[in-house]
Amino acid sequence: MRAEFTVEPFEAGNPGAHVQAAIDAAMSSGAQVVVGPFGTTVEGDAETVLDAVDALMRAATAAGASRVTLQLEQP
Numbered sequence: 001m002r003a004e005f006t007v008e009p010f011e012a013g014n015p016g017a018h019v020q021a022a023i024d025a026a027m028s029s030g031a032q033v034v035v036g037p038f039g040t041t042v043e044g045d046a047e048t049v050l051d052a053v054d055a056l057m058r059a060a061t062a063a064g065a066s067r068v069t070l071q072l073e074q075p
Contacts, residue, residue: 001049001074007060008067018063025059039064039069044069046074 005026006071010066023040026033029052031044053070060068 001046001072003042003045003049003053004039005042005052005053005056006069007065008069009065012037016029016064018065022056022060022061022065022068023037026054029055 005022007015007022009016010019023033023035025053026040026042028042029042029048031042031048031052033052034041034043042056045051049072053072057068057070
């Protein structure tokens with residue numbers, strides 16, 4: 001399974017605590033995490049990715065995110 005997310009507000013070069021909180025939560029999940037210039041990708045088995053999505057959504061909103069955009073793909 002693969003999820004790609006973007007946390008807003010986003011400022012290039014200065015992502016903010018809300019963005020970093022989401023990335024840290026995703027990395028703590030055990031999923032493969034790739035931070036890109038416009039979004040972050042999380043890959044792994046379904047349970048791991050869904051746990052990562054739950055954690056990153058909670059972390060981002062708790063840290064002040066105004067919006068989290070998510071795309072989820074299951075092969």
